[in-house]
Amino acid sequence: MNNLIKNIEFSKIVNLKELVSYQESQVISRTIAQTPNANITLFSLDKNEGISSHVTPGDAMVQILDGEAEITIGDNIFTVKEGETIVMPSNIPHGLEARKKFKMLLTVIKN
Template identity: 25%
Template sequence: MNRAFSIAEEHPPREGMTISTVSGLRAETKVSYFSLGRGTDVSAESYPTEMLCIGAGGTGRFALGAGADGKEVELGEGEALVVPKDTLCGIAAREGFVYTEVIAKGELQMNEAVKTGEVFKLAELAPYEKDSVVNVDVVSNEGFKFVVMAFDEGTGLSPHRAPGDALIFALEGKGVIGYEGQDHPIEAGENFRFATGGLHSVTANGKFKMALLLTLK
């Protein structure tokens, strides 16, 4: 998909339906898009590794754990949540909810600012620095890396090739993605996908923040 797109618009919630779609990223890491229609839910289940959820549209209620130790948190657009391993997690939508789910093989290494079971705003993890590009590792393991980047006005990344399939989440402001010789404007709320080895660059149009999900194997 050599264009900017919106996960939320490409996978809109359908009345009375819960829809899961494989992202198409070629990797050991399982990346899927979920759309929950108004009043629908995903039954509680647990995984032997942590699960990363990234809000794309609407708001979802995550019921984590069970009994006295259980709690509920809400996840919205531009926010993320790391669900603890071996923890029951049910998800429900009042008015419709779209999110990206990342299930990796193996334990995650996490930034100290990120706590499992707590929602965090992605754009707040990386501050702007004058004339600089700031990169903050959020979570990672041998199979993938998820980072947040802040580009000051006039900064960017020179053309380079990714070692694996990748997915951009534009969080704040506007930028231009160069991909295989063509420029693609992108703004907050949109996404862009790279194939392994795809030649790409990033240029900020003013101040710009984005998250990057990079698969490594």
């Protein structure tokens, strides 16, 4: 049997923000699931690191697990903090920057 979820223990309670660590001047990612229609990835970004503006064919939901992110969707800029979530619609340019270091769970769903 092939598991769809990987890089995380099964049948065990885990704290997602403990599964990725901060690294100085780096963006760290850990893939949790990847199928043709869905991707789930944990990220940690050090202060002043980012992911440049891009377009995706699927809707992308960001859940901030720790810290604070500045997320741009189209012409709008949002400050999203620990415990908050924002959805970046498909085919709209979006990007993010760590004004403070932060960790997020990114879920992308495609048709």
